[in-house]
Amino acid sequence: MVCDNGHLTMQRIETDKYMSEQFEMIAKTFQGLEETLAEELTALGADNIEIGRRMVSFTGDKKMMYKANFCLRTAIRILKPIKHFTAKDADEVYEQIQAIPWEEYLDENKTFAIDAVVYSEEFRHSKFVSYKVKDAIADYFREKSGKRPSVRINKPDVLLNIHIAQTTCTLSLDSSGESLHRRGYRQEAVEAPLNEVLAAGMILMTGWRGECDLIDPMCGSGTIPIEAALIARNIAPGVFRKGFAFEKWTDFDSDLFDEIYNDDTQERDFEHKIYGYDNNPKAHEIAAYNIKAAGVSKDVTLKLQPFQQFEQPENKSVIITNPPYGERISTNDLLGLYQTIGERLKHAFVGNEAWVLSYRDECFDQIGLKASQKIPLFNGALECQFRKYEIFDGKYREFKTQEAEKEEGRDESAPYRDEIGKPHRDSEHKFRKEGERTYRRGSEYKSRKEEDNRYDSRSEENRTFRREREYKPRREGERPFRRERGGGYNARREEERTFRREGAERPRREGGKSFRREEGSFRRDERDSRRDDRERKPRGEFREKRDPKVPREYKGHREPRIPEPEKE
Structure with a gap:
């Protein structure tokens, strides 16, 4: 009994020592979910978390690897790197792979498969890289024992992953096996289901x-x-999956995984x-x-x-x-x-x-x-x-304004909300009170607001008009000018007005008709006059309006154009 108890104690010590060993792991995910995956790993208790592109690296022990596969919702697979190296061609990849002590991960009776991900100008085909890795592993076992493990594409005992970015290579053990997005509960699917x-x-x-x-x-x-x-x-x-790849590894701890699987606290x-x-x-x-x-x-x-x-x-x-x-x-x-x-x-x-x-x-x-x-x-x-x-009940700015006023415990807009209907677009708008001026939107809002405040403090006789609103008396015989809709005078129109004020002829466009004034009336130039032989009815009761329901009569000199029917 003493010997047996001592043996069990030594075995437990060795297990605890192995469990305390920390190693590097990589969690693969979709691009855009890296930060969410990092938050999951933090809540799970992982260490040294670093976010990369479509991946998050972290460190942990064997228990952490089991929990990552079992609990992470945004991870596609969990990789355990076994070697980092650089290689410029396929021969260097072969030499680096063959130098690994493969008896720690494989034996002649197990099957394996290789998944290659390549982003490099030197290695243009991922399958070629997979073949090189396979040859290196097979030659390693053939030299050691004369036998070699077999390759199985579907459900192998050991799944390897090699990632090459330019000349940087990483060989990893895939602890997940089938992708983690395959939960196990989906019995059937529609066309193009969501991952x-x-x-x-x-x-x-x-x-x-x-x-x-x-x-x-x-x-x-x-x-x-x-x-x-x-x-x-x-x-x-x-909980719905049938198994993970690490369950076929030589160092798999079934008791530890059962503890994680049955924990529903x-x-x-x-x-x-x-x-x-x-x-x-x-x-x-x-x-x-x-x-x-x-x-x-x-x-x-x-x-x-x-x-x-x-x-x-x-x-x-x-x-x-x-x-x-x-x-x-x-x-x-x-x-x-x-x-x-x-x-x-x-x-x-x-x-x-x-x-x-x-x-x-x-x-x-x-x-x-x-x-x-x-x-x-x-x-x-x-x-x-x-x-x-x-989605707010009303307009977004109204909602935000009311929320801010509720937080401050006051609502100044209540007496004036019916008057103006909606708040001003400017963030500094104050609801208009009775007799208060309204302001236009634009870059001059603040300056006009300050100017009005300055005017209000002055006496009536000292006030001056603003430049835009300044009144200028018209000259004798001068026509009033219509203000442009945008607010300011148009530059081209201003030049035309200047010519007219000076008494000069108004510049006419190319091909336009010229007029000359004689004895208080305008007459058309003889060179621009044209004959008009059309007979017109006098204005008044004899000239009736056209009935819109009656089709317009064609009076042109050419025959009306009738579109030809489309040919089949």
């Missing part, structure tokens, strides 16, 4: 954690409602509801099947309903949706769909906020609302935007 990792990232970016109702008016196969229910209840996304209750709507009966059926498979039927309510019938929810809610944007799914009236989205948000979602993911700017323009936040987000290869719309 589960992207859906979870969208929800986390909004800040929603189950504080109110959530609505997806175009839920498709139910990805957003299901991910929202898992987030609201804090259920780990890995972090789960919580959800008191609100999640609603999913769609107008496609087949999508509605698939969504109901997936929601039941995920075990969140009590939290998610589905309804077969088009977005045109969306009504104002009774409780405070948030909309998170991914409508079609015409790239993989075509609709008869794509822009009309986005017009409907904007119309329903304005009239049936007042006092709430909506988040919309889309790809085309012309689609966003049809919504007709100003986004308060725009987040670049990649949906695969499509560079999309995730936009936030705050």
Whole structure:
């Protein structure tokens, strides 16, 4: 017994020593979700977190690697680097790979596969790099024992990942195996379904954690409602998976992973509801099947309903949706769909906020609302935007003004709101009181305001008129000039007036008719006179107006042009 207890004690010490060892790991994700993934890793307890492009690096022990695969919602896969090196050609890659002690990771009876990601001018084909790595591993075992492990593309025992950026190479063990976006609850899918990792990232970016109702008016196969229910209840996304790649490693600790898998102390209750709507009966059926498979039927309510019938929810809610944007799914009236989205948000979602993911700017323009936040987000290869719309009862500036006045405990606008109808566009506007002047928009607003304050302090006899409003008496016989609509005098018109004031002839345009004044009347120049043989009826009761219902009679010298019928 003493020997057995001593053996168990030594084994536990060795396990604890191995568990305390920290190593580097890389979490891959979508471009745009890096910061959200870093926040998840911080909450999980990871160390040395650094954000990169489509990845976040961190350090931790074996338990952290298991938890990262099991708990992270925005990670696609978790890599464990085993070697960093530089290589200028394929031969150097072969030599560096063959120098690794592969018996620590593989044996002759296991299968392996290689996933290559290459961004380099020296290595133009990722498959060529994969073949070189495979040859190096096979030759290593053949030289050691005369046997070599086999390559299996589908579900290998060990999955390797090599990443090459120019001449910098990183060889890693893939601890996830199948991509982490494959949760395991999706039984069926509609055309072009939303990725589960992207859906979870969208929800986390909004800040929603189950504080109110959530609505997806175009839920498709139910990805957003299901991910929202898992987030609201804090259920780990890995509970539905059949397995991870690290379970086939030689150093896999099954007891440690069972402890992580069976720990449900972090789960919580959800008191609100999640609603999913769609107008496609087949999508509605698939969504109901997936929601039941995920075990969140009590939290998610589905309804077969088009977005045109969306009504104002009774409780405070948030909309998170991914409508079609015409790239993989075509609709008869794509822009009309986005017009409907904007119309329903304005009239049936007042006092709430909506988040919309889309790809085309012309689609966003049809919504007709100003986004308060725009987040670049990649949906695969499509560079999309995730936009936030705050829906207010009335105009945005009115809402902000009233909110600010409520915070200060006063509302100066109440006596004058009926008089002016809406607040001034300028942020420094004060509501106009009785007898107070109104100001025009523009760069002269502040100067005019200060000038009026200065005038009010002077006596009436000392006041002077402003330059723009200065009155100038007209000369004898001078015609009054009409002011331009924009406010100031037009420069070209001013030159013409100057000529007329001086008594000179008014400059006429090229080809224009000239006039000369004789005995107090204007007469047309003889060189410009033309014969007019048309007979005109005198003005008065003999000249009747044309009946608009009667077609106009053609009196030209040419035959009317009739378009020829189109040939088939």
